[in-house]
Amino acid sequence: KNEVEQSPQNLTAQEGEFITINCSYSVGISALHWLQQHPGGGIVSLFMLSSGKKKHGRLIATINIQEKHSSLHITASHPRDSAVYICAVSSTGNQFYFGTGTSLTVIP
Amino acid sequence: NAGVTQTPKFRILKIGQSMTLQCTQDMNHNYMYWYRQDPGMGLKLIYYSVGAGITDKGEVPNGYNVSRSTTEDFPLRLELAAPSQTSVYFCASSPNPGQIAGYSNQPQHFGDGTRLSIL
Numbered sequence: 001k002n003e004v005e006q007s008p009q010n011l012t013a014q015e016g017e018f019i020t021i022n023c024s025y026s027v028g029i030s031a032l033h034w035l036q037q038h039p040g041g042g043i044v045s046l047f048m049l050s051s052g053k054k055k056h057g058r059l060i061a062t063i064n065i066q067e068k069h070s071s072l073h074i075t076a077s078h079p080r081d082s083a084v085y086i087c088a089v090s091s092t093g094n095q096f097y098f099g100t101g102t103s104l105t106v107i108p
Numbered sequence: 109n110a111g112v113t114q115t116p117k118f119r120i121l122k123i124g125q126s127m128t129l130q131c132t133q134d135m136n137h138n139y140m141y142w143y144r145q146d147p148g149m150g151l152k153l154i155y156y157s158v159g160a161g162i163t164d165k166g167e168v169p170n171g172y173n174v175s176r177s178t179t180e181d182f183p184l185r186l187e188l189a190a191p192s193q194t195s196v197y198f199c200a201s202s203p204n205p206g207q208i209a210g211y212s213n214q215p216q217h218f219g220d221g222t223r224l225s226i227l
Contacts, residue, residue, distance in 0.1 A: 004150065033215065043198060043218035086150070096141075096166075098150035 003027050006087050006099035013106050019074040021102045023087030026068065034061050034072050035086040037101065043086070046072075077106045110134050114199050114219035121189040121226045129184040129222050131199030139202045140182040141166075141216065142174065144195040151198065157182055189226045197222045 004025045013019050025032070034047040047054050047061040049070075054061050058077075063070040074081055087099040115130045133140065138159045143151040143166075153166030157176040171193055173185045182201075186193060200216040 002150065035218075041196065041221045041223075043200075043221075045215040045217065048215045088151070096153055098143075098152075100148060100150045 002099070003091070003097040004087055004089055004099040006085075006102050008102060009100070010103045011105070013077050013104070015078060015106055015108050017077050017106075019077050019081075019104065019106075021072045021085050021087075021104070023070040023072070023099060024068060025070075025087075025089050025097070027089065027091040027097065029065075029089040029091050031090045032063055032070050033088040033090070034070075035088060037084040037086060039083065046085075074104075079106045079108050082106050112199055112201055112217050112219040114197075114222050116222060117220065118223045119225070121186075121224065123189060123191065123226060125189050126185070126187050127189070129186075129197055129199075129224070131182045131184065131219060132180050133182075133199075133201040133217070134180065135201060135203075135217065136179060137201035137203050137217070138179065140176065141200045141202075142172070142182070142184045143198045143200065144168065144193075145198060145221075146195050154184065154197075186224075191226050193224065194226045195224060197224060 007022045031048050031050045035043050036046050037043045049063050058075045060073040082105050084101040084103050086101045090096050112133045141156045142154040145151050152168045154172050155174040157163045160179050163174050163176050176182050198221050199219040202216045
């Protein structure tokens with residue numbers, strides 16, 4: 001069993017739709033990270049959070065420490081949002097675990 | 109700023125050959141990491157370093173070696189390439205951690221990756 005589980009694995013949406021990607025983890029964490037991997041392979045850090053909620057433009061990340069769950073929301077999705085979104089946690093046991101990613105395709 | 113720079117971007121090796129994947133960062137980050145990404149799998153940590161002269165094993169260190177003689181550079185060496193090492197390799201760096209010891213809990217900055225095939 002992976003320490004970090006993401007759902008769904010694949011997601012196709014129409015432009016303008018509201019998108020939610022979920023992440024559950026099974027270890028104690030010091031922080032949770034959401035990363036974006038573009039089709040060309042580059043990885044960009046979107047959010048790092050340890051409680052509550054963060055917002056950057058159309059992206060919103062939330063975390064519930066008690067439930068060991070985080071969500072990444074994209075409002076008014078756009079084809080340029082098409083990418084793989086990766087959830088990762090830095091654990092209190094000095095390890096770093098990654099989910100397998102959610103592949104998002106936004107259709108015009 | 110260039111950020112994290114990896115070279116080469118692509119490489120094909122024969123079984124048993126050796127090579128070094130280069131990684132350099134210009135952000136004065138103490139923490140640096142090497143990951144591999146296999147199809148359908150999450151990133152796996154190979155080695156990491158919390159500062160010049162200090163390295164430690166991650167989850168999948170076998171078949172690899174690293175060194176950290178300077179803050180900027182963190183090369184990854186494959187001594188005897190095996191087909192199982194065919195993967196995409198990512199180098200990353202992050203600033204000093206917060207109050208939590210050990211792993212940095214700061215955002216990581218990633219290089220563009222090195223696609224390595226071993227035939």
